[in-house]
Amino acid sequence: MYNSHKYLSPEAVSSLGSIEIKARLIVEGFMSGLHKSPYHGFSVEFAEHRQYHPGDDLRYLDWKIVGRTNRYYIKQFEEETNLRCTVVVDSSASMNYASKGNITKFDYAACLAASFCYLMMKQQDAAGLVLYNSDLVNFLPPKKKASYLQEILKILGSAVPSMQTGTSDALHKLADQLPKRGMVIVISDFFDDIQSIVQALKHFRHNGHEVIAIQVLDPREKDFDFGADANFKDIETGEELMTQPYQIKKSYTEEFQRFVIQLKHECRIRGVEYLQIDTSQPYAIALREYLFKRNRQ
Numbered sequence: 001m002y003n004s005h006k007y008l009s010p011e012a013v014s015s016l017g018s019i020e021i022k023a024r025l026i027v028e029g030f031m032s033g034l035h036k037s038p039y040h041g042f043s044v045e046f047a048e049h050r051q052y053h054p055g056d057d058l059r060y061l062d063w064k065i066v067g068r069t070n071r072y073y074i075k076q077f078e079e080e081t082n083l084r085c086t087v088v089v090d091s092s093a094s095m096n097y098a099s100k101g102n103i104t105k106f107d108y109a110a111c112l113a114a115s116f117c118y119l120m121m122k123q124q125d126a127a128g129l130v131l132y133n134s135d136l137v138n139f140l141p142p143k144k145k146a147s148y149l150q151e152i153l154k155i156l157g158s159a160v161p162s163m164q165t166g167t168s169d170a171l172h173k174l175a176d177q178l179p180k181r182g183m184v185i186v187i188s189d190f191f192d193d194i195q196s197i198v199q200a201l202k203h204f205r206h207n208g209h210e211v212i213a214i215q216v217l218d219p220r221e222k223d224f225d226f227g228a229d230a231n232f233k234d235i236e237t238g239e240e241l242m243t244q245p246y247q248i249k250k251s252y253t254e255e256f257q258r259f260v261i262q263l264k265h266e267c268r269i270r271g272v273e274y275l276q277i278d279t280s281q282p283y284a285i286a287l288r289e290y291l292f293k294r295n296r297q
């Protein structure tokens with residue numbers, strides 16, 4: 001890993017001012033570190049060529065590259081190489097959770113979404129934003145103009161998580177509204193019925209979109225290290241439960257692992273990229289996943 005990770009940590013970023021400043025620092029620190037790391041070679045501009053695939057029109061084969069390298073590449077034009085990407089953020093009440101010493105899942109997701117959009121604009125890609133809870137709350141379709149980024153950041157900076165989660169219904173509704181093939185990045189804790197979530201993600205795939213599902217969790221949701229007596233409150237319903245965490249830790253962690261393994265498996269068999277990240281980890285992990293996917297387009 002590269003040293004700039006420490007500047008991309010949620011703890012360091014959370015002490016900054018506006019979400020625009022946070023996104024710029026995250027992206028610029030990430031790209032700086034990327035150029036000094038084994039992950040160099042990612043382009044921050046659109047590609048002019050891509051590797052030949054069977055069935056491609058041979059009229060666009062670049063014979064100069066064939067002659068120099070004996071490799072087959074197709075010439076691409078700007079409208080073919082620019083990407084349309086929609087970043088979808090869960091803004092339901094469950095995303096407002098944070099254990100001691102960590103930022104909320106929503107704050108993490110919002111910073112990550114802002115960073116994605118900032119990076120996309122630098123790549124001359126079209127970026128869009130969707131916030132949802134039990135329904136679509138905000139929908140900014142992908143656009144490429146630089147001034148559009150300010151609209152996206154304004155919404156992310158002022159959003160407040162509320163209401164119950166309705167991931168499946170919201171995503172199905174969105175899939176019916178996105179007009180063109182592109183990339184869809186969904187950021188959520190995915191604390192909902194797995195099969196309904198996966199069917200909604202599959203809807204995007206059916207419509208020709210590439211999909212990345214990023215599960216954002218709090219560290220305590222993964223390890224259940226709450227100490228002695230604890231009072232658990234459901235943020236969405238208000239239901240409370242007093243218990244001793246050590247008594248149920250084993251059963252909780254086993255059930256949690258089953259949930260994650262199933263979600264990951266269901267995503268994989270449907271061609272959806274899955275990434276789990278918690279709010280103590282650097283944003284660079286998710287940005288790197290995006291660039292891998294972007295450069296395979």
